[in-house]
Amino acid sequence: GDSVTQMEGPVTLSEEAFLTINCTYTATGYPSLFWYVQYPGEGLQLLLKATKADDKGSNKGFEATYRKETTSFHLEKGSVQVSDSAVYFCALSDQLTGGGNKLTFGTGTQLKVEL
Amino acid sequence: GAVVSQHPSRVICKSGTSVKIECRSLDFQATTMFWYRQFPKQSLMLMATSNEGSKATYEQGVEKDKFLINHASLTLSTLTVTSAHPEDSSFYICSAIQGAVAYEQYFGPGTRLTVT
Numbered sequence: 001g002d003s004v005t006q007m008e009g010p011v012t013l014s015e016e017a018f019l020t021i022n023c024t025y026t027a028t029g030y031p032s033l034f035w036y037v038q039y040p041g042e043g044l045q046l047l048l049k050a051t052k053a054d055d056k057g058s059n060k061g062f063e064a065t066y067r068k069e070t071t072s073f074h075l076e077k078g079s080v081q082v083s084d085s086a087v088y089f090c091a092l093s094d095q096l097t098g099g100g101n102k103l104t105f106g107t108g109t110q111l112k113v114e115l
Numbered sequence: 116g117a118v119v120s121q122h123p124s125r126v127i128c129k130s131g132t133s134v135k136i137e138c139r140s141l142d143f144q145a146t147t148m149f150w151y152r153q154f155p156k157q158s159l160m161l162m163a164t165s166n167e168g169s170k171a172t173y174e175q176g177v178e179k180d181k182f183l184i185n186h187a188s189l190t191l192s193t194l195t196v197t198s199a200h201p202e203d204s205s206f207y208i209c210s211a212i213q214g215a216v217a218y219e220q221y222f223g224p225g226t227r228l229t230v231t
Contacts, residue, residue, distance in 0.1 A: 004158070036222075043119060043208070043222035044159075089159070103149075103220065105158040 002027045006090045006106035013080055013113050021075040021109045023064075023090035031092040033057075033066050033073040034103070038087045047075075047088070080113045087111070117143050119211050121223035128199055128230055136194045136226045138209030144189035145211035149220065150182075153206040165192050199230040 006023040013019060025031065032051045036044040048057030053068035062077045073090060090106040118141040128134050138148060147166050151159040163179075165171040165186035173179045181203075183195040192211075196203055206227050210220040 038222075041224060043224045044210075045222070046220075102161060102164075103159075107156060107158050 002031070002092060002094050002104045004090050004092055004104055004106035006088075006109055008107070009087075009110040011109060011111050013111070015082055015113055015115055016079045017113075019075070019077040019080045019084075019111065021088055021090075021111070023073045023075065023106060025071050025073065025090075025092050027071075027092055027094045029094045031094045033064070034091045034093070035062070035064055035073070035075050036089040036091060036105075038089065038108070040086070044089060080111070082113045082115060085111055085113045117141075117211075117213070117221040119145075119209065119221045119223040121207075121209055121226050123226060124224065125227045126229070128228070130200055130230055131198055133195055133197045134199055134228060136196075136207055136209075136228070138192045138194070138211070138223055140190045140211045140221070143211075143213050143221075145192075145213065146189070147212050148186055148192040149210045149212075150184060150192075150194050151208040151210070153208060153225070159208060162194075196228065199228070201230045204228055204230045 004025045034049045035047040037047045038044045048059040050057040050066035056065045064073050064075045087108045087110045089108045091103045120139045122137045150162045153159045162177045163171045163173045163184050165184045167186050167189050171184035186192040206225050208225040210222045212219050
């Protein structure tokens, strides 16, 4: 079945540091890939997405590129801020197995950014 | 953006009792709502998908008689945990979509259930 694996946290960085959160996936069909963010006390929010190979999703300075050859969708940001502290979830939806409406999530990676 | 609320945010109940959790879409009509369960340091696991006016579709391994889902209107879905036991203690999250595209899910803030 479909699955998503992402690096365990917490990841602790200093402000303005470079961020990478690794995410790899397995899927039966041709998945769409997503990153969600959950700020403390709030629901998950879609951060960015990519629907086909080599697509790059970007939002709020975050980027992730859909790499089919390595089945990866790593999240990056060049300079993190304290306000980026949150839990980040990698996810996929697979049109073939889930009809496109079912999201499979990774375990989440907590990011802590310190001054 | 679209807002989904959940009530209550935290609930503690005694073993054997039933607990109802509400999920509301506040500023849009939700054709489909999803219920997830999240254990500490684990993924969100989809429990069921509910469409307004029809029976929920449960994922494999989820007891439909234990986790009753009602989606009576386009803005409200409820999850009732019947005869709760300590192993049902978890974080329950709902989400809702307007159209047919999965990534347009709008998530609620979650409900922490503790069964004593």
